[in-house]
């Protein structure tokens with residue numbers, strides 16, 4: 512695939528105070544470009560590849576920084592192209608000066624994700640691996656890291672290639688017989704059908720692992736909602752085991768939404784504390800602030816994957832609880848019957864009347880009773896009984912492609928088993944194979960690549 516050549520350059524480490532900063536150059540002529548500024552025992556382009564060389568970066572008059580530099584030959588670098596890395600001192604100053612010199616020397620600033628895009632275009636990695644790079648960079652938990660790392664090592668790609676291989680040989684067999692349908696006996700049809708069906712089952716198994724990986728990658732956003740004083744902020748603090756949100760016995764304490772991330776069993780859970788849902792607020796003074804808060808709470812529900820409705824079991828349910836419940840049930844929701852340390856005035860059927868919740872648990876934000884079960888309920892609501900250690904990093908695009916492929920294989924298997932229209936089954940299987948190869952980026956459009964790589968940061 513052709514791509515915009517030339518040497519690109521960027522700082523590959525995060526900007527900020529740090530021990531070192533790494534500047535990356537990639538493209539034909541990177542080492543020669545670095546030679547203009549690198550002062551070592553020899554020009555960098557004559558040094559042994561993949562070996563760190565001590566030297567200075569100089570602007571011609573002054574030494575800008577003492578650095579370690581390394582060159583990579585085409586075919587053995589991150590991008591697959593000739594590349595150079597310069598490790599200068601961290602912080603903004605040295606990196607910015609060095610980068611500026613390389614630009615002056617003819618490099619152009621790299622676009623977001625352009626190094627990884629070049630690695631893909633040079634064929635060093637496929638698209639599933641390229642997307643896994645972002646998963647590794649962004650991993651918040653060990654489980655997330657492991658699932659991305661597996662995909663980056665090529666495990667996902669290998670599974671997809673194996674499925675493609677099975678489909679391709681099945682297609683070849685079908686095509687060889689397509690012009691002689693009368694010669695094909697029942698046993699052969701059954702054989703074709705079995706292979707199509709088994710390949711679909713294997714695709715579904717991979718899809719399951721990818722769904723886990725996608726959930727780990729995306730994390731889950733949980734809006735904590737309920738009437739004022741139900742104990743939402745207290746529950747957020749209890750789940751985080753930290754005093755993040757202000758808690759008082761004054762109803763209406765929380766005015767604004769507050770996000771905090773909790774990692775539970777490898778799943779990143781973003782908890783969103785919200786203002787208590789009031790039925791009506793005065794149209795002036797503090798009431799105005801509160802009604803804005805309520806509006807934000809409703810928006811938090813819209814932006815959430817899951818809601819946690821908090822009710823106070825020590826006092827009777829009110830219209831506000833029912834209104835909050837209705838709002839929460841816009842999404843899959845868990846009911847936390849809070850203040851279980853106090854005497855409950857709520858019977859089971861009263862809680863049931865609040866609606867259909869994924870799970871209902873008694874908790875106490877004060878004693879911590881039931882809080883871990885609540886975290887488990889959140890985990891199970893999104894991941895069921897899946898184990899994060901089986902997760903395979905995937906994006907929505909990949910999950911979609913696997914779903915479509917499995918559906919097509921299922922249709923093909925059914926046709927082979929009933930109507931025996933081999934040509935129809937063949938074209939369905941061919942389409943399924945195309946969905947599988949789209950996972951690896953075969954024939955990916957420039958627009959899709961732009962969309963994927965623009966999510967990366969500069970220098971990746």
Ligand SMILES: Nc1nc2c(ncn2[C@@H]2O[C@H](COP(=O)(O)OP(=O)(O)OP(=O)(O)O)[C@@H](O)[C@H]2O)c(=O)[nH]1
Pocket residue numbers: 737738739740741742743744745746757758759760761762763764765766785786787788849850851852853874875876877878
């Ligand atoms: N006994 C008991 N008190 C609790 C519990 N959870 C919260 N509280 C108390 O209930 C009061 C309100 O708690 P908050 O966490 O501020 O309630 P909230 O739902 O965030 O309230 P708003 O922000 O006003 O909507 C505080 O006095 C808490 O100490 C609990 O599990 N047991």
Ligand SMILES: [Mg+2]
Pocket residue numbers: 743744745757764765784785786787
């Ligand atoms: Mg609060």
